[in-house]
Amino acid sequence: MVRFADRMNLLTGSEIRELLKLTAQPDIISFAGGLPAPELFPVEGMKEASMKTLDEMGRAALQYSTTEGFVPLREKIVARMKAKNNIDTDVDHVLVTSGSQQGLDFSARVFLNKDDVVLLESPSYLGAVNAFKACEPKFIEVPTDNNGMIMEELEKILAKTENVKMIYVIPDFQNPSGRTWTLERRHKFMEIITKYEIPVIEDNPYGELRFENENMPSLKSLDTKGLVIFLGTFSKILAPGYRLGWVCAEAEILAKYNFMKQAADLQASTVAQMETNTFLDMYDLDEHVNKIKEVYGKRRDCMLKAMDAHFPKECTWTHPDGGLFTWVVLPEYINAKEMATQCLEKKVAYVPGGSFFPNGGHENTFRMNYSCMPEEKIEEGIKRIGEVIKANLR
Amino acid sequence: MVRFADRMNLLTGSEIRELLKLTAQPDIISFAGGLPAPELFPVEGMKEASMKTLDEMGRAALQYSTTEGFVPLREKIVARMKAKNNIDTDVDHVLVTSGSQQGLDFSARVFLNKDDVVLLESPSYLGAVNAFKACEPKFIEVPTDNNGMIMEELEKILAKTENVKMIYVIPDFQNPSGRTWTLERRHKFMEIITKYEIPVIEDNPYGELRFENENMPSLKSLDTKGLVIFLGTFSKILAPGYRLGWVCAEAEILAKYNFMKQAADLQASTVAQMETNTFLDMYDLDEHVNKIKEVYGKRRDCMLKAMDAHFPKECTWTHPDGGLFTWVVLPEYINAKEMATQCLEKKVAYVPGGSFFPNGGHENTFRMNYSCMPEEKIEEGIKRIGEVIKANLR
Structure with a gap:
C-alpha cells in the first residue's frame, strides 16, 4: 500500500x-x-500590455528567468510599497511569488518545524491556516476585538509559550473579519515582538482598498529590527489570474525564501511579470x-x-x-x-x-x-x- | 534571534x-x-493566442479559477499523453502545476516524512534533489549504466532498506546523463516496484524531443497498480515562461497533490492556461x-x-x-x-x-x-x- x-x-x-x-x-x-x-x-489594457511585451521582448518573456523576479517589476513594487505602506526598501529585498498564497506557504516552510507554535488572529485567513498545516505546527489563536489583535492577550501567550516561531497577522481589513488594527495596537505590537524577536508575517492583500478614514502605517514600516516579512499581491488591485505576489524581508530572511522559491517552482512566470510590468508602464494603477x-x-x-x-x-x-x-x-x-x-x-x-x-x-x-x-x-x-x-x- | x-x-x-x-x-x-x-x-503565435484569449474571455482569464486547472487545457494534456506516452487517462487525473518543478516539490511533500528514504538514479536532476531536501529525506542513489537504472542494484537496495517511500526517475534523455532506459529495464522496473508497491515519480520533460530510434513506452503506460505519478511540462515543447506543467496520477494520490496545490499557491495562472489552450487550438504543436x-x-x-x-x-x-x-x-x-x-x-x-x-x-x-x-x-x-x-x- x-x-x-x-x-x-x-x-x-x-x-x-x-x-x-x-x-x-x-x-x-x-x-x-x-x-x-x-x-x-x-482587460483592454492588459491586452495592449501583452501585445507590446510579446512584440518587444517576446523571446525573453517566454524563456526562463531569475528566481528573484523581473527587476523592473520589483522596482515598481518597491516604489509602490514606499508610496502606499511607507516601507523603505530596494529590489534586493523583494522576491516575486505566485500570489501571496505562495508567500504564506514559504513562510511556514522557512520558519516552522513540526510542533512549533504559530500565533495568529482569532479568526484568521483559512488559506493561511491550510498552508501552515503542511508544516504540522501548533496554532495558538490570539483574541481580537474591533481594534485588532488584543495586545494584553498576545503578551500573556508569549510570556508562557515556548517555541513560538512565527506570528501571522492581517492588520488591514482582515480576512475574514474586515477589521483594521488601530495605530496604538500597531505600535504596541512592534514593541512586544521586538522584545521577543519573533518573525511576523504581515499579510497585506487589501490594504490599498480603503474607502474611508486615514491609512494606517504598515507594521513593516515600524520595524526597526528586520522582523517583519511583508506579503503583497497584485490580485486585488489588478487581477488574480496572473498569480503575482511578492515577499519583502530583510536580506538574511529573504535569502531563505529565495531558496524555497527555487526548490518549489524555480520562478514566477516570466511573461506574467513582464506583461504586468508593461501594464504598469502604460497605465496609472492608482x-x-x-x-x-x-x-x-x-x-x-x-x-x-x-x-x-x-x-x-x-x-x-x-x-x-x-x-x-x-x-x-x-x-x-x-x-x-x-x-x-x-x-x-x-x-x-x-x-x-x-x-x-x-x-x-x-x-x-x-x-x-x-x-x-x-x-x-x-x-x-x-x-x-x-x-x-x-x-x-x- | x-x-x-x-x-x-x-x-x-x-x-x-x-x-x-x-x-x-x-x-x-x-x-x-x-x-x-x-x-x-x-512568439507570434503566442501573441495571436493571447489577443484572442483576452478578446473572447478576458474577464475569466484574469480571474481566479479552479485548483485542478482549466478543463480544456487538461483535455489536451490527456490527449497528448495518449498520443505521445500511450497513457490512458482523463481530466480528473490531471492537475496543472507551475512547471514540473512544482510537481517535484509536491511529490516530496505528499510522500516523504523526515528521514524517509527516496531512491533516485545516480546521477539525478539537481532541481529534484533540491526540492526533495526540503522534506529532509535520506537519498539512496541507484547505480546506472548506458541502459538506465541497473535493476539488480535496485532490487538489492529494496531488499535491505526500510522506509523507501518514493522512487524518482527520468527514463527518457535523463538530466544530466542524456541516457534513456531500454524497454527491458522498463518492464523489469515495473515488475519490481509492483512487488514492493512503492510510488514512482516519472519525470518526463524531454520525452518528445527524440532525434533517432523508436519511442519507448512510458512507465506510466506499463503501470497496472496506479503506482506511477507522471510529470509533464510545456517548458521544453512550447516555452518555459508560462510555468505550466502537470501531474497525472491515480485518484487517491492526485487528491493529495490537489490539496498541496491549494495550500501552496491556490492554482496555476488562469491566463497562462487559457492562452496556452488557445495556442494549441490555433496551431499544430507537433x-x-x-x-x-x-x-x-x-x-x-x-x-x-x-x-x-x-x-x-x-x-x-x-x-x-x-x-x-x-x-x-x-x-x-x-x-x-x-x-x-x-x-x-x-x-x-x-x-x-x-x-x-x-x-x-x-x-x-x-x-x-x-x-x-x-x-x-x-x-x-x-x-x-x-x-x-x-x-x-x-
Missing part, C-alpha cells in the same frame, strides 16, 4: 473552494468567495484602484444598509473601512454551517465562520463578501439571509 | 542557477543551462516540436562530432538519442569544478557533475547542454574545453 507523509493527514480541501464550486451556478447570489469584481478588470474602491465602497454601503434593514437585532457584524469582507456573529445557539444549507436552498451563500478558527468552535459566525455582486443582488441576498436567520431565532 | 526551520539548513541555492548568472554575459559560450532555444519560441527536434538534433550532432575531434581519449561521454544533455566523465584525478574555473577564463561554461549526486563524489564529471547555442559556438566551445582538459591530463 502506498503510504503518504504525515502532513497529508492534516491537509484537506478548503471548504471555501469546495463551496465556491457549488456557488458557481449563475442563479446563486454568492457572498462566499473572496473574488475581485471581474467587470473591473482592465486611477484603476480608485475605480475599484469606488465600486467596492458602494457595495459595502449597500450591504451594511441591507443588514441594518433585514438582520435581526440579535446579530452583530463588523463595519469594514475597506477590503472585501464583513463578519457576522449570530446568537450562540445558531449553527452557521447548518444555516448555510438553508440559505443555499434560497439561492444565497456565505462562508460559515468555523473554518477560520484553526482550533475549532465559533460555529455561530460567518463571512460575507461584498466585492463581486451588484448592489441589487446584495440587497436581495441580504434580505433572504435575514429571513433565514429570523426563522432560526428562538 | 530569528530561528529558521531545520529544513533550511539543507537548502542552498542551486549551483546551476548561480552559475547561470555568471554565464549570462553575452561573450560566454555556455553549455551550462538547460534552456530551450529562444529563437524557436512561437509541427512546432518537429522544428525543435530538427535544430536540437543538429546541435547534438555538432557537439558529439566536436567532442570526437577535440576531447582526449581519456574522456568518455554519452550519446543521447534526444533531449538536451550529454554527460562527460573525465579521468578520476581531474576535478571538474576546478576545471570549470579554468574554462570560464576561456569564456566557456558547463555544470560540474558533483551536484547531481546527492550523496557527493564523482567530481570528475560534468553536464553539457547543446540546445541553446548555435553550431559554430558549439564547435568553438568544445574546442576550448578540449584544450583545458588536455592541459589537465597527467
Whole structure:
C-alpha cells in the first residue's frame, strides 16, 4: 500500500473552494468567495500590455528567468510599497511569488518545524491556516476585538509559550473579519515582538482598498529590527489570474525564501511579470484602484444598509473601512454551517465562520463578501439571509 | 534571534542557477543551462493566442479559477499523453502545476516524512534533489549504466532498506546523463516496484524531443497498480515562461497533490492556461516540436562530432538519442569544478557533475547542454574545453 507523509493527514480541501464550486451556478447570489469584481478588470489594457511585451521582448518573456523576479517589476513594487505602506526598501529585498498564497506557504516552510507554535488572529485567513498545516505546527489563536489583535492577550501567550516561531497577522481589513488594527495596537505590537524577536508575517492583500478614514502605517514600516516579512499581491488591485505576489524581508530572511522559491517552482512566470510590468508602464494603477474602491465602497454601503434593514437585532457584524469582507456573529445557539444549507436552498451563500478558527468552535459566525455582486443582488441576498436567520431565532 | 526551520539548513541555492548568472554575459559560450532555444519560441503565435484569449474571455482569464486547472487545457494534456506516452487517462487525473518543478516539490511533500528514504538514479536532476531536501529525506542513489537504472542494484537496495517511500526517475534523455532506459529495464522496473508497491515519480520533460530510434513506452503506460505519478511540462515543447506543467496520477494520490496545490499557491495562472489552450487550438504543436527536434538534433550532432575531434581519449561521454544533455566523465584525478574555473577564463561554461549526486563524489564529471547555442559556438566551445582538459591530463 502506498503510504503518504504525515502532513497529508492534516491537509484537506478548503471548504471555501469546495463551496465556491457549488456557488458557481449563475442563479446563486454568492457572498462566499473572496473574488475581485471581474467587470473591473482592465482587460483592454492588459491586452495592449501583452501585445507590446510579446512584440518587444517576446523571446525573453517566454524563456526562463531569475528566481528573484523581473527587476523592473520589483522596482515598481518597491516604489509602490514606499508610496502606499511607507516601507523603505530596494529590489534586493523583494522576491516575486505566485500570489501571496505562495508567500504564506514559504513562510511556514522557512520558519516552522513540526510542533512549533504559530500565533495568529482569532479568526484568521483559512488559506493561511491550510498552508501552515503542511508544516504540522501548533496554532495558538490570539483574541481580537474591533481594534485588532488584543495586545494584553498576545503578551500573556508569549510570556508562557515556548517555541513560538512565527506570528501571522492581517492588520488591514482582515480576512475574514474586515477589521483594521488601530495605530496604538500597531505600535504596541512592534514593541512586544521586538522584545521577543519573533518573525511576523504581515499579510497585506487589501490594504490599498480603503474607502474611508486615514491609512494606517504598515507594521513593516515600524520595524526597526528586520522582523517583519511583508506579503503583497497584485490580485486585488489588478487581477488574480496572473498569480503575482511578492515577499519583502530583510536580506538574511529573504535569502531563505529565495531558496524555497527555487526548490518549489524555480520562478514566477516570466511573461506574467513582464506583461504586468508593461501594464504598469502604460497605465496609472492608482486611477484603476480608485475605480475599484469606488465600486467596492458602494457595495459595502449597500450591504451594511441591507443588514441594518433585514438582520435581526440579535446579530452583530463588523463595519469594514475597506477590503472585501464583513463578519457576522449570530446568537450562540445558531449553527452557521447548518444555516448555510438553508440559505443555499434560497439561492444565497456565505462562508460559515468555523473554518477560520484553526482550533475549532465559533460555529455561530460567518463571512460575507461584498466585492463581486451588484448592489441589487446584495440587497436581495441580504434580505433572504435575514429571513433565514429570523426563522432560526428562538 | 530569528530561528529558521531545520529544513533550511539543507537548502542552498542551486549551483546551476548561480552559475547561470555568471554565464549570462553575452561573450560566454555556455553549455551550462538547460534552456530551450529562444529563437524557436512561437512568439507570434503566442501573441495571436493571447489577443484572442483576452478578446473572447478576458474577464475569466484574469480571474481566479479552479485548483485542478482549466478543463480544456487538461483535455489536451490527456490527449497528448495518449498520443505521445500511450497513457490512458482523463481530466480528473490531471492537475496543472507551475512547471514540473512544482510537481517535484509536491511529490516530496505528499510522500516523504523526515528521514524517509527516496531512491533516485545516480546521477539525478539537481532541481529534484533540491526540492526533495526540503522534506529532509535520506537519498539512496541507484547505480546506472548506458541502459538506465541497473535493476539488480535496485532490487538489492529494496531488499535491505526500510522506509523507501518514493522512487524518482527520468527514463527518457535523463538530466544530466542524456541516457534513456531500454524497454527491458522498463518492464523489469515495473515488475519490481509492483512487488514492493512503492510510488514512482516519472519525470518526463524531454520525452518528445527524440532525434533517432523508436519511442519507448512510458512507465506510466506499463503501470497496472496506479503506482506511477507522471510529470509533464510545456517548458521544453512550447516555452518555459508560462510555468505550466502537470501531474497525472491515480485518484487517491492526485487528491493529495490537489490539496498541496491549494495550500501552496491556490492554482496555476488562469491566463497562462487559457492562452496556452488557445495556442494549441490555433496551431499544430507537433509541427512546432518537429522544428525543435530538427535544430536540437543538429546541435547534438555538432557537439558529439566536436567532442570526437577535440576531447582526449581519456574522456568518455554519452550519446543521447534526444533531449538536451550529454554527460562527460573525465579521468578520476581531474576535478571538474576546478576545471570549470579554468574554462570560464576561456569564456566557456558547463555544470560540474558533483551536484547531481546527492550523496557527493564523482567530481570528475560534468553536464553539457547543446540546445541553446548555435553550431559554430558549439564547435568553438568544445574546442576550448578540449584544450583545458588536455592541459589537465597527467
